[in-house]
Amino acid sequence: MDWKSLNFAMDYLASSGTVFSVEQRLATQAALTMLQQENQFKQVHFIGKIQGTENDYWLVCGIGNDFLKDRTYFYSNNPGMDWVMLPQPADDTMELGLACRGHFVGDPTADSETEICPDNADEINDGEDWVTIKEEERLSATVMAIMNECAVVPRGALIKNANGLVYENKTFEGLPKLEASQFHSYYHVRRPENPWDRNIVVRADYNLSLDFLDSIACDSPVGCWSIQIDQLESTATLRSLYWPGFVGFHQLDAPRHGWLYIGTGKKNWDVPFMILPPPERLKISVVEGGEFQYEEFKGEDENETDAMAGLYSGNANEEQQAEEFDEID
Numbered sequence: 001m002d003w004k005s006l007n008f009a010m011d012y013l014a015s016s017g018t019v020f021s022v023e024q025r026l027a028t029q030a031a032l033t034m035l036q037q038e039n040q041f042k043q044v045h046f047i048g049k050i051q052g053t054e055n056d057y058w059l060v061c062g063i064g065n066d067f068l069k070d071r072t073y074f075y076s077n078n079p080g081m082d083w084v085m086l087p088q089p090a091d092d093t094m095e096l097g098l099a100c101r102g103h104f105v106g107d108p109t110a111d112s113e114t115e116i117c118p119d120n121a122d123e124i125n126d127g128e129d130w131v132t133i134k135e136e137e138r139l140s141a142t143v144m145a146i147m148n149e150c151a152v153v154p155r156g157a158l159i160k161n162a163n164g165l166v167y168e169n170k171t172f173e174g175l176p177k178l179e180a181s182q183f184h185s186y187y188h189v190r191r192p193e194n195p196w197d198r199n200i201v202v203r204a205d206y207n208l209s210l211d212f213l214d215s216i217a218c219d220s221p222v223g224c225w226s227i228q229i230d231q232l233e234s235t236a237t238l239r240s241l242y243w244p245g246f247v248g249f250h251q252l253d254a255p256r257h258g259w260l261y262i263g264t265g266k267k268n269w270d271v272p273f274m275i276l277p278p279p280e281r282l283k284i285s286v287v288e289g290g291e292f293q294y295e296e297f298k299g300e301d302e303n304e305t306d307a308m309a310g311l312y313s314g315n316a317n318e319e320q321q322a323e324e325f326d327e328i329d
Contacts, residue, residue: 002043002258006032009258012235013247018262032060035074035083043168047073048245048261050142055106059086059143059261067158067166068191073143077106084108089140096133097141104265108136142265150246151189152216152238154180154257158189160212174254180236181229186248187213194218223275241271 006029010020020028028046036044039062047059057075060083064070073086089097099114111132159169179185184203194214203211216225228237229252238248238259245263250256 002045005256005258006046008256009249009260012249013260018247018260028058031076031081031083035060035062039072041072046260047143047146048263050104050139050261050265051263052104052106057104057106057139057265061147065165065167067168067189069166073140073147075108075139075143086140086143087136089137089144093133093137094141094144096131097138098145098267100133100138101266104139105135108134108139110135112138139265145267146243146246146261148188148190150240150243150248150259150261152186152248152259153189154250155185155187156210157255157257158187158210158213160209166212172255174252174256175236175250177229177233177252180250180252181227183217183225183227184215186216186238186250187211188216190214221272221275224271241274242268244268 007025010018010025032044032046035041041062041064043063045061045063047061049059050057055077057077060074060076062072062074064072074083075086076083096114096116097112099116100112101114102112112135113130113132116129116131154172154175156169156172156175158166160166174180175185190213192212192214198218219225224241226239226241228239229235230237234252236250236252238250240246243261243263246259246261248257248259
C-alpha cells in the first residue's frame with residue numbers, strides 16, 4: 001500500500017492482529033518518504049515484513065511511471081536507517097527459494113538449505129541432493145512470489161491507457177458492497193498470465209482499460225481466497241490461504257484500499273488438499289467394474305446436494321452410500 005495511507009491501514013489491520021507501535025509507524029513513514037525522494041519514485045508501497053528468528057525483514061516497493069513494469073524492491077533489518085535493493089531472482093533461484101522449509105534467520109548472508117528431488121534420485125549418492133543458497137536469494141524469491149500471488153487491487157484502481165502504460169486511476173471511487181464481496185472484482189497486480197479471452201468471460205461488462213489484469217476468481221483451487229464484509233458493512237477484508245499473514249482491505253464506496261503481509265515467509269503448499277469444493281461443484285466417485293469414474297454433480301434440491309456432500313466427505317457408511325446412490329439414480 002502507498003505509505004501515505006499507512007496510518008489508516010495500520011489502524012484497520014490492527015483488528016486482524018497486525019499491530020505496529022507508534023515508534024515503528026513514525027520511523028517507517030519517515031524512511032519511506034526519504035526513499036521516495038532520493039530515488040524519484042512516483043509511489044512507494046510498504047509490503048510488510050518477514051519475521052526471522054533473530055531479526056525481521058522490512059519490505060517496500062518503489063514504483064516508477066508504469067505500475068507493473070517499473071518496480072524496484074528494497075529490504076531493511078532496521079527500518080528508518082538504511083534500505084538495500086533486493087536483487088532480481090533467477091528462475092532456478094525462485095524454485096529453490098520457495099522450496100526452503102526452515103525459518104528465516106534475519107541475516108542476508110546466512111545460508112539456507114533445501115532438498116532437491118531429481119528424476120534419477122535413486123542414482124544420487126547421499127548428501128548430493130541438498131542445495132545451499134544465500135538467505136538474500138531466498139528473500140528475493142519469497143518477495144517476488146508474494147507480489148505475484150498476493151498483491152491485489154479492486155477493479156478500477158488501476159487503468160491502462162492507449163500506449164499500454166498502467167497507472168493509478170485518480171477517478172476511482174471504490175466498489176459498492178455487492179461488487180466488493182465478489183472475487184472477480186479484485187485483480188492481481190502483475191503482468192497477465194491467463195489468456196486474454198479467459199479474462200473477458202469473467203465479466204459481462206468487460207472494459208479493456210480496466211479489466212486487463214488477472215482476476216483472483218481464476219485462481220486455483222476454488223476457495224484459496226476469502227472475502228469478508230465487516231458488521232458495519234464499511235470494509236471488505238481479503239485473505240489468501242496460500243500465504244498465511246496476508247491481509248488485504250478495501251473501504252466500500254471509497255478509494256482506500258491496500259494490503260500487508262506479516263508472516264514467516266513460508267507458503268502453505270497444502271491448500272489444494274485442505275479445501276473441500278463447494279457442493280454445487282462436487283466431483284463424486286462411482287465404482288463401476290472395479291474402477292473409479294469421476295463426474296460432476298449438482299443436486300436438483302438441497303437434500304440431494306447435502307447427501308452428496310456427506311458422501312464426498314466420507315461421513316456416510318457403505319450401506320448409506322449405496323442407498324443414497326440408488327435414490328439419486
